[in-house]
Amino acid sequence: MPYNPENPLVVQSDKSILLEVNNPEYETARDALARFAELEKSPEHIHTYRITPLSLWNAAAAGLAAEAIVDTLERYSKYDVPGNVLTDVVEYVSRYGRVKLVKDGDRLVLRSDDAALLVEIAHHRRLAPFIRGRRPDGSLLVDPAQRGHVKHALVQFGYPAEDLAGYVDGAPLEIQLREITASEGEPLRLRDYQRGAADVFYASGTARGGSGVIVLPCGAGKTVVGLATMAAVSANTLVLTPSIVAARQWIDEILDKTHVTPDLIGEYSGERKEIRPITVTTYQVLTYRPRRSEEFPHFALFNERDWGLIIYDEVHLLPAPVFRITAEIQAKRRLGLTATLVREDGRETDVFSLIGPKKYDVPWKDLERQGWIATAECHEVRVRMAAERRMEYAIADEREKYRVAAENPDKLAVLDELAKKHAEDQVLIIGQYLDQLEGVARRYQAPLITGKTPTVERQKLYEAFREGEIRLLVVSKVANFSIDLPDANVAIQISGTFGSRQEEAQRLGRILRPKRNGLLAHFYTIVTRDTRDQEFAANRQMFLTEQGYRYDILYEDEVAAFRPATLALEARVSAAPGSNGRADRRALPAPAPARA
Numbered sequence: 001m002p003y004n005p006e007n008p009l010v011v012q013s014d015k016s017i018l019l020e021v022n023n024p025e026y027e028t029a030r031d032a033l034a035r036f037a038e039l040e041k042s043p044e045h046i047h048t049y050r051i052t053p054l055s056l057w058n059a060a061a062a063g064l065a066a067e068a069i070v071d072t073l074e075r076y077s078k079y080d081v082p083g084n085v086l087t088d089v090v091e092y093v094s095r096y097g098r099v100k101l102v103k104d105g106d107r108l109v110l111r112s113d114d115a116a117l118l119v120e121i122a123h124h125r126r127l128a129p130f131i132r133g134r135r136p137d138g139s140l141l142v143d144p145a146q147r148g149h150v151k152h153a154l155v156q157f158g159y160p161a162e163d164l165a166g167y168v169d170g171a172p173l174e175i176q177l178r179e180i181t182a183s184e185g186e187p188l189r190l191r192d193y194q195r196g197a198a199d200v201f202y203a204s205g206t207a208r209g210g211s212g213v214i215v216l217p218c219g220a221g222k223t224v225v226g227l228a229t230m231a232a233v234s235a236n237t238l239v240l241t242p243s244i245v246a247a248r249q250w251i252d253e254i255l256d257k258t259h260v261t262p263d264l265i266g267e268y269s270g271e272r273k274e275i276r277p278i279t280v281t282t283y284q285v286l287t288y289r290p291r292r293s294e295e296f297p298h299f300a301l302f303n304e305r306d307w308g309l310i311i312y313d314e315v316h317l318l319p320a321p322v323f324r325i326t327a328e329i330q331a332k333r334r335l336g337l338t339a340t341l342v343r344e345d346g347r348e349t350d351v352f353s354l355i356g357p358k359k360y361d362v363p364w365k366d367l368e369r370q371g372w373i374a375t376a377e378c379h380e381v382r383v384r385m386a387a388e389r390r391m392e393y394a395i396a397d398e399r400e401k402y403r404v405a406a407e408n409p410d411k412l413a414v415l416d417e418l419a420k421k422h423a424e425d426q427v428l429i430i431g432q433y434l435d436q437l438e439g440v441a442r443r444y445q446a447p448l449i450t451g452k453t454p455t456v457e458r459q460k461l462y463e464a465f466r467e468g469e470i471r472l473l474v475v476s477k478v479a480n481f482s483i484d485l486p487d488a489n490v491a492i493q494i495s496g497t498f499g500s501r502q503e504e505a506q507r508l509g510r511i512l513r514p515k516r517n518g519l520l521a522h523f524y525t526i527v528t529r530d531t532r533d534q535e536f537a538a539n540r541q542m543f544l545t546e547q548g549y550r551y552d553i554l555y556e557d558e559v560a561a562f563r564p565a566t567l568a569l570e571a572r573v574s575a576a577p578g579s580n581g582r583a584d585r586r587a588l589p590a591p592a593p594a595r596a
Helices: 026-033 053-061 066-076 083-095 115-123 144-157 192-205 222-233 244-257 297-303 320-326 348-355 364-369 387-395 398-406 411-421 434-444 455-466 501-509 532-540 542-546 569-574
Strands: 009-011 016-020 038-041 046-050 100-104 107-111 131-134 140-142 162-164 211-215 237-241 265-268 278-282 309-313 333-338 358-361 376-383 427-430 472-475 490-493 521-528 551-555
Touching (some): 009 066, 144 348, 222 244, 244 278, 244 455, 333 348, 411 521, 521 532, 532 542
Parallel strands (some): 211 333, 211 358, 237 309, 427 472
């Protein structure tokens, strides 16, 4: 067996792939692998990926050929790639699009050159209920109202359909991007990757373009991709967002970057029920129902207008009920926007079949090298637990163990050190538990934003943070998504949602907008050593490790001597007051004296 010791990969017959981190080819191999394999675990020296049918189908839908995947594996492998892996790559990639959904007049038809496959589909227990007949050429008639259900069942069956049935145009609405933004009077120039993402999704209005997911890092301008797509479709548009603050940011962006007038934009939220040619709503409103036994009254919004485009912001958060209604509106163009397709509930296949396959993805580090997102350093600080709390942890049940560790009061000394080191920065302290966050807010005499904070107050606090009037903001998980805080350059995570990889990515994303003075962004996560807190932190970091981020490990006694790096120290020291909105801002408040 040939052996290439300088290569970074070991490809194994169970379709797992070991990637050697301390290898000169690590980064190029990692970026190539990310196009068709999923990261499973990422300790310090060896990362483990796995090739799955879904990862191959996403690659195929994005235009990656089986030959290119095989070439990558053979190019970077230390040993011969097992024959079964190469065979399965070719086999699974070939399955995507072997069955096609096409429109024939008013009828929806399943076609394939594989006659036996169509017969098998017609007799399959999950697919047979959707079949309405067979035509002389062997193709199958399916119920157009069940288009999404058919696609979902075909993915489960193992032969994902290429949907060429096309889309309704929707009620027309002229949407043009501005050349100069309304708020800042700055030129609006789409970046190459933003234009490329919009073009790949829309595909010049052909049947092949009109459903799919665009994956871009937080801070890379996914909203602009959405606006460019809206301009290409130029039809009535429904935008679904994760929160009312995010919804209002979408409305602001539409007004700032397009020629659409305010009277054409509606907010459909708990506070307003406006339905207009462009309507922006939230997942929370859509999934509201008075009783669990009742239907979702606001689902009627999907039929209130002749929508030509539906945008799912932060599509990885999509609630199960919205999946259900999405299965029934497959004739609408559907654009999903996200920083990560990771879902802790394992419903990635639902996103693939009902929203659409991944159409565009750019490695985070590529955009960082190009300067489109901030350069970030990630640090994990491990803290001991006092003996009495350790005993409390030992006797707690499994679910409660994490909370005991996550709320470890010994984290506060580390938090004090980090706040002191970043006294001139814009700092977010992020956590999961309200009691813990309330204590931190009191400690630093800082504002706190939680789910209970009224929307108007949230917006005022975010604006004060943007303007530099506030240097430190304590936030719960409500700030994980779609919050525009461009000058935030330090995030300190004191507790998280168990092992959520998507949350870790979103929290880092709060500080990834490029900094006007070139500052590095710093992301800290403080964890309790040798507990569930540390275990969950390792899982949360997996997605970011795949993107090329490494976590420096510090212990609490090392934090005082730790010196955070900077790219533009001179700019900060020499900046004239008010010149960049930062030099004249007050330092962080010292911790309040501890109460007896």
